[in-house]
Amino acid sequence: MTLVHKFKMVLLVALLSVVFLSGCTTLPKAGPDTEPAIRQQAELVPEGTELDVEVYDPIEGFNRGSYRFNYYFDKYFFLPIVKGYQFIMPDYAEDRVSSFVDNIYEFNNFTNNLLQLKFKETGITLSRFVLNTTVGVAGLWDPSTHWGLHRQPEDFGQTLGHYGVGHGPFIVLPIFGPSNLRDTTGLVTDAVAFGVAGPPAWVDDDTTTLVFTGVAAIDKRKRVPFRYYGSGSPFEYEQIRLLYTKKRELDIAD
């Protein structure tokens, strides 16, 4: 448990430092010689137009700080670990780990498909878990997809969205990345459900759970090609914010 406590402490310190470093103001600092731009939004966009790119973002100062923190966290901590993992592991073994991790997390797909009363998808998810755990040797392989039983990813953020909960303020979570109030609630709920009633509860061994959580985090980061400030655009934050919001709308609509 001490290791878990230590990790939680580190997370807390990281979070707090983001809050303190970020400051509050997001407006540029004007001086006595400031002059307006030749081209301005008020003249280019008809009054009253609501643009999707203006995602509700009341804690933008914090979010931008958090986004920056994630850049450094990735660069100096997370990605070197991922790189080391990829260096040590043969590609074939990495794929087995990915299948295994996906199979364990079918738990959340199952609960959320069920909560949304998507019975067909719930059935598919259950069949996948049974098949992959048995024929797929504890989930190391994924024969289900091969047989046309595709993954039915659902999370609690989607479940909330399904029942009409709006996305709420945009939030950039330290380490986890772009989110919003609805999806953060979903993330926490899924994690709690997973811990209390899911595979960790079945195994009931802290060390195993800790190792799994660590490996799963590395495996998931490995599979996401996204790099903070990798787009080469000064507007990356705006683009990610819009794209995240739209992507989730699409996820929820299905």
Next chain:
Amino acid sequence: MRPWLTSIILSLLLGLPTAAMAVDKPYFYPYVNPLEATVMELPPYYHADIPEKVPTKTFKVYPFPEREIPKVFWYEDGLICSLTYQKKEAPLIFIIAGTGARHNSPKMLNMQKALYQAGYHVISITSPTHMNFIVNASSTMTPGHLREDAKDLYNVMQLAMAEVKDDIKVSGYHLTGYSLGGIQSAFVSMLDEEKKVFDFERVLLINPPVNLYTSVNILDEMLENIPGGINNFDAWFDNVMKKLAAAEKEMGYFELNGDYIYKAYKRFPPREDFLAALVGISFRTDSASMIFASDVMKGGGFVTPKNVKMTNSTALTPYYIVANRTSFEDYFRQHFVPFFQKSDPSLTEEKMIKMLSLRSIEPYLKSANKIGLMGNEDDIILAPGEVGYLEQLFGARAKIFPTGGHCGNMNHQDAVDFMVNFFAGQEG
């Protein structure tokens, strides 16, 4: 938005037929529609046979070490270049990326691999229109002026060589670039005739515009394919998303892989106006980044207020909205020409438009036998008559493929063969 939005929509909505079609010689290109040829990725079947991985390392150069970089660009530190290296002595080819592209854009990576395989060292240089170049390596911080950009590029090439000279043995120099990088190569080559630092042996212009101003306006006008214009982008985008959702629903699952994309593509073939809008959006997104970076670096006044301090937490959304509603024409008239008029009051818009053209260095291009051209008959950035002009200008040194759109066929086996033979001095 190019890397995120466009590529995602593209890969989601459009596909790449992987099925082989009857092909060998003569040149055959699977997309007859020039927009499709430009937007869609070449199906793997036609890909040039190039290695999957080549020895490459990145490094940084600092043309202006004293320059104070505004805090809003806190993540910018030096111009990133890459070197693809041979173990033994070999000639070196500089390649200049197209508009908004970096040293490691997909097209650049393909060229690195093809040229490495042919036995060359390669130094890849980010486009002067990219934020990384504007912030770190541009003397005017106002990209688009071909002569000024050529000076900056030439300077970067020398710094890059100084950086790698201990690691590789170089027996000679060549130069190439695609799209905007193609026309820039011509101007860099001309500068080199005078300075003789590299004394390029061969220079290949790939899909260059004849006149930058004309071509960019063609790209800009493609945005008119969004019904209601850019202020109606949200509705257009929502519609795209809805179709995506419908596709997902109908197919019963969603995956981001070639097989899924191909199935989706066959069921929902993209329309012409959709493809054109995508090209327009992709270009505008790159140009918005360029315009913002240029403006901020020079103290603002165009799309951002003049003399304000932006920090690493400043909300940029209002400027993003404005920059996305700023055409090249606006940039040209309200920012670009006035800036260069400061140092040359006799400069007019007409004069400047003429300067942004291969025609302005026509005598040099006619006489320089080292320069070759690779283009496409159906290149969407060329105005009527411009292909004919290129053929007449370069004569036997021009290779024009009948199809391929704008840079769509760069990784086609025939194009790669031509490129490699050109540098080996055995084209034709």
